[in-house]
Amino acid sequence: MTSSSSTSSHTAPLRLGIAGLGTVGAGVIRLLNTNADLVTARAGRPLHVTAVSARDRTRDRGVDLSGLRWYENAPDLVADPDVDVVVELIGGSEGTARAVVEAALAAGKPVVTANKALLAIHGPALARLSAEKSAPLLFEAAVAGGIPAIKMVREGLAADRLLRIGGILNGTCNYILTVMRETGKDFGTVLADAQQLGYAEADPSTDIDGLDAAHKLTILAGLAFGRPVAFNSVHVEGIRRIGALDLSFARTLGYRIKLLGMARMGETGLEARVTPCLVPENAPIAQVDGVFNAVVAEGAFAGRLMIEGRGAGAGPTASAVAADLIDIARGHTIPVWGVQATDTPPLQANPVSAGTGAFYLRLLVEDRPGVIADITAVLRDCGVSLRSMLQHTPEQNDADPYVPLVLVTHQTSEAAMQDAVTRIDGLDVVTDTPVMIRIETD
């Protein structure tokens, strides 16, 4: 038995307390058992789970939990003297998860977490606590699951000035958009199928309304630009309003539709948004389909990089959590934002209306002469110039008085575009809310 030996020795086991035994928590235990020799060799010391915390003691989690100390109240696990490192896998930005992480850092114990909401919302405060207490806070699994995106940005690109960071950060949305494109089915049908298959939650709003991607983007942007980003300043749109029609039009135009989280640092400050985007069909990110995630980074020296892989699931997430644990065992820990935390307030992203872009606009309009003239007049009045237009020819015996009309703009100010859309929405000849989608070309 070595579990009570001093942790100051670099070959003594690193003793872990795991708070949360859902699929990820069980996955971490399974990985540490399966790969024990390999992990010990790479960490330079064994990683032993000594304590766990979860509510239901009776549930079969498919891993052997015998001999582990069990805490029903997760914060109690933090105080266990045989726990050197706390692994928080409960989730959620408040409640027990937050209490456990704060208690561990306050006690000077390193924390590994997969909790994106917690980091996005309380990252600035947790980073300060981590620095004050010299208690490392690692969170590779919080962004893009098994993909070492955080390591890529915070260490691999540490010497470069990053111009942008982002990507496909939510596997549920990417799966739904991929299936919609491939099958032509509508959003509701594909969502219901995804829920049946376990790719979407019973309450899917965190995923499909873009919140989960915004959590991850907030974290990535903080790492890329070396200081925390205010989560509430990130613009968030989800994918509910994307129709099968839009995926079909996008294809006709040579694009695919992806939910992208993207942050750019420019001369006027930070742009940070989660929105559905049209991306050219031959762009690398357009090829990332199904539940896969991808993170794109662009550095002044390194150029454009993309890393893709599984953004969720027990195995990939466990791999990321355990890699963080090896870093802790090796003594390789880095301040949360890659530089020592200061009291600088979080960076505010500019309102999206201050930006520019090219846009896809899909309308449902009355099928009669003069309609296009009315709509293009509004765009002209708002200073928005058109690059192309697509009109859907109705079926011969289609009685629907409305037909879809797609307009693609040149680069324009987003404020002008929003103004134009509001005015177009008010035209009598237009039914339904117009669908406006940003075009990302790089």
Add this chain to the structure above:
Amino acid sequence: MTSSSSTSSHTAPLRLGIAGLGTVGAGVIRLLNTNADLVTARAGRPLHVTAVSARDRTRDRGVDLSGLRWYENAPDLVADPDVDVVVELIGGSEGTARAVVEAALAAGKPVVTANKALLAIHGPALARLSAEKSAPLLFEAAVAGGIPAIKMVREGLAADRLLRIGGILNGTCNYILTVMRETGKDFGTVLADAQQLGYAEADPSTDIDGLDAAHKLTILAGLAFGRPVAFNSVHVEGIRRIGALDLSFARTLGYRIKLLGMARMGETGLEARVTPCLVPENAPIAQVDGVFNAVVAEGAFAGRLMIEGRGAGAGPTASAVAADLIDIARGHTIPVWGVQATDTPPLQANPVSAGTGAFYLRLLVEDRPGVIADITAVLRDCGVSLRSMLQHTPEQNDADPYVPLVLVTHQTSEAAMQDAVTRIDGLDVVTDTPVMIRIETD
């Protein structure tokens, strides 16, 4: 002046000696100047270049070298007491580059290098020296330029058991194959154009014969499997024999042709080869075009990951070198193969004939009845079963008595395939050496 202050302090500057001032050496100096504040913040201390070494003192390298000590003989730079870390950017597996790296490690000084040939060939001995002298040896820039592939494998996937590693490891070959596919031009023409554009060396053999990719694969495989791999056991083929015809046939069959380095660890041991491959046109790696590189890794827990970006060039390479320097400044260094070096001899890859695969076989055959029967009889006799066949219909007034014939096999033993190709090559009806290309489907 702080250049003489003690290096034991963690805020004292880290003093660098750069051996080799080609485009990469100058790029590193440019990056450290341009990004000085950012690098200092991330490293926790300034990175100062104090000494350089190159033969020609008079050449304008576009960076300010005033105030730096100059050594004409690179190994002398190692002994400079104001050099804490030696950056080797001379290149080549022998001669000065090797002498500088060995001298630095022997003196207990950390080394950062971009030298793939040196690491591939002398990695096992250098890893032992590094361990004996506790002198870190970092080489992120040696594989895939600005892409943090080494960090991804050795740290990001440290907790996982890797099943395979590899990818598009040579930008020159990928550029040539991309242009051949896009333009239909033949290998020689595209190579000459690439040489004019600076994408291929005057003596291109290290790149186009697959040696450079094999160096990188040897390094990646050593990291992935936690022990050095014998460079000489890696099977190497280049792209000289690929014709414009093959790229066109590949397209017809739904594939693209890429030079892949791929290593797999299976029950029978290590498979490691650099060969042109057909990859399905919708596979992520098929989309990586031009001078871009991509590294694919597959872990038992993490699943498949791919990282792509610029594999060469002053900026990307400088970014990788400087990231290594930040790791050294942070005190984050790892044994060469990710685990403490031992005296275990390097791992030998199995001969390729011991493996299996599916293959594309392109022949030039006489255009007369019975030829296909003769060829398919050989395949049948060798136990190779066919999946499909493509015959090029000759132009109406084409006087050439030979026509191309393409055969695609099911999974088969590579030994059987080699046997079949030798016999087919011996048939009177076949002219030119048959072109056999492996099909990679995952």
